[in-house]
Amino acid sequence: MLRIRNSLTGEKEPFVPLRDGEVRMYVCGITVYDYIHVGHARMLTVFDLVQRYLRARGFAVTYVRNITDIDDKIIERAAHNGESWSQLAQRFTAAMHEDCARLGLQQPDLEPRATDFIAPIIAMTRTLIDKGYAYLAANGDVMYAVRKFAAYGRLSGKKIDDLRAGARVQVDDAKLDPLDFVLWKTAKPGEPSWPSPWGAGRPGWHIECSAMSTELLGDYFDLHGGGVDLTFPHHENEIAQSCAACGTPFVQIWMHNGFVRINDEKMSKSLGNFFTVRDVLKTLRDPEVLRLFLISSHYRGPINYSEAQLDQADETLLGLYRALKDTRDGADTDRAALGAFDAAMDDDFNTPEALAVLQGVARDLNSCKAAGDAAGTARAAGTLRAMGTMLGILQQDPEAYLKRGAGAAELADADIAALLEARRQARAARNFAESDRIRERLSAAGILLEDKPGGATEWRRA
Ligand SMILES: [Zn+2]
Numbered sequence: 001m002l003r004i005r006n007s008l009t010g011e012k013e014p015f016v017p018l019r020d021g022e023v024r025m026y027v028c029g030i031t032v033y034d035y036i037h038v039g040h041a042r043m044l045t046v047f048d049l050v051q052r053y054l055r056a057r058g059f060a061v062t063y064v065r066n067i068t069d070i071d072d073k074i075i076e077r078a079a080h081n082g083e084s085w086s087q088l089a090q091r092f093t094a095a096m097h098e099d100c101a102r103l104g105l106q107q108p109d110l111e112p113r114a115t116d117f118i119a120p121i122i123a124m125t126r127t128l129i130d131k132g133y134a135y136l137a138a139n140g141d142v143m144y145a146v147r148k149f150a151a152y153g154r155l156s157g158k159k160i161d162d163l164r165a166g167a168r169v170q171v172d173d174a175k176l177d178p179l180d181f182v183l184w185k186t187a188k189p190g191e192p193s194w195p196s197p198w199g200a201g202r203p204g205w206h207i208e209c210s211a212m213s214t215e216l217l218g219d220y221f222d223l224h225g226g227g228v229d230l231t232f233p234h235h236e237n238e239i240a241q242s243c244a245a246c247g248t249p250f251v252q253i254w255m256h257n258g259f260v261r262i263n264d265e266k267m268s269k270s271l272g273n274f275f276t277v278r279d280v281l282k283t284l285r286d287p288e289v290l291r292l293f294l295i296s297s298h299y300r301g302p303i304n305y306s307e308a309q310l311d312q313a314d315e316t317l318l319g320l321y322r323a324l325k326d327t328r329d330g331a332d333t334d335r336a337a338l339g340a341f342d343a344a345m346d347d348d349f350n351t352p353e354a355l356a357v358l359q360g361v362a363r364d365l366n367s368c369k370a371a372g373d374a375a376g377t378a379r380a381a382g383t384l385r386a387m388g389t390m391l392g393i394l395q396q397d398p399e400a401y402l403k404r405g406a407g408a409a410e411l412a413d414a415d416i417a418a419l420l421e422a423r424r425q426a427r428a429a430r431n432f433a434e435s436d437r438i439r440e441r442l443s444a445a446g447i448l449l450e451d452k453p454g455g456a457t458e459w460r461r462a
Pocket of ligand 1: 234
């Protein structure tokens with residue numbers, strides 16, 4: 001049975017979905033004001049893996065990952081660039097999709113944008129006012145009154161009085177309590193805004209996730225994930241909003257992934273010590289190297305990012321693809337190894353352990369090949385690829401993979417396929433600027449495209 005560590009209880013709990021055979025999961029996605037970095041890639045990869053494994057275990061999964069497309073940073077960056085906030089948000093959404101495709105991430109089932117959910121956000125804010133959990137502050141903002149929600153601090157294990165003592169005294173006197181947070185922000189002149197019962201304004205960040213998750217998954221759903229830095233205050237605030245508005249529990253299991261560290265500091269935009277995914281991918285043989293690095297450690301702990309670690313992941317993948325070279329999958333699989341793999345994944349997605357089992361199968365594959373054991377070779381190869389599917393690795397043609405140079409600037413076939421898919425989506429959304437940009441990017445890498453009647457696109461190397 002699958003057990004997942006619940007941040008709410010601090011315990012590994014047997015996972016029993018609220019509706020039989022169905023999993024509803026929500027993950028806090030990207031605020032689209034810049035390119036994603038390796039810290040984001042870890043969060044995205046961890047929850048991609050979670051949803052893949054849940055599907056492999058036979059659950060019908062609805063995976064929702066939102067896009068925050070309005071916020072202070074977006075407004076500031078757009079003003080700085082002299083472009084509109086929506087242009088900037090669209091540009092970085094497209095870039096994020098491209099990076100996700102190259103990282104081999106499956107698309108979430110639903111990817112709501114905050115600005116498409118203004119009505120449910122306003123409705124939930126109004127409910128919170130009606131129920132006495134929120135108030136209209138002197139400056140025109142709508143605030144959540146934290147002291148009205150008795151369970152505040154349960155997720156992060158913080159006591160409300162300690163928090164209050166530690167909170168900086170706010171310069172603005174709009175809040176009744178320093179812990180209160182904004183649900184609806186009144187617009188300053190020139191800022192983007194939407195009409196509301198409290199005047200023109202825009203949603204706060206926290207209410208966005210409560211309103212979208214409830215709207216798409218119901219009042220009470222199975223899994224909510226995000227980076228560990230979101231535990232407080234973001235997820236604490238989501239719980240306060242949703243439980244108060246809906247009068248039900250909000251989320252059964254909270255999952256948080258650890259930081260990516262560089263020299264023992266968290267990788268983050270604000271610290272300026274980040275590497276963008278696109279810069280890192282330029283230095284690698286294949287995007288799969290980054291993926292393997294990210295899943296080589298257990299999702300909850302911190303990981304240290306270094307070139308040495310990436311080199312190690314590169315070596316490991318080369319070894320695995322060498323083992324798979326000149327093999328065909330047999331009809332038969334190694335049930336004992338697959339059982340051990342599932343047991344590791346069932347133990348709170350223990351990927352280091354699952355990868356150790358996978359390495360054992362690769363050793364078995366090499367010995368079978370050396371001994372000329374065709375049946376054993378086919379069995380081990382099929383088992384290895386089946387495990388690779390669940391982890392999102394080892395699905396490429398070994399021959400082509402092994403031919404690729406280290407740090408190949410040249411795009412791999414899989415990258416080209418990912419970019420073509422991103423271009424197809426851009427065209428379907430009539431975002432021709434983005435589809436032209438992808439065409440130019442491919443053309444710069446020596447890839448020529450030919451659009452065929454009926455929508456298919458063929459490509460060749462120049
Ligand atoms: Zn969120």
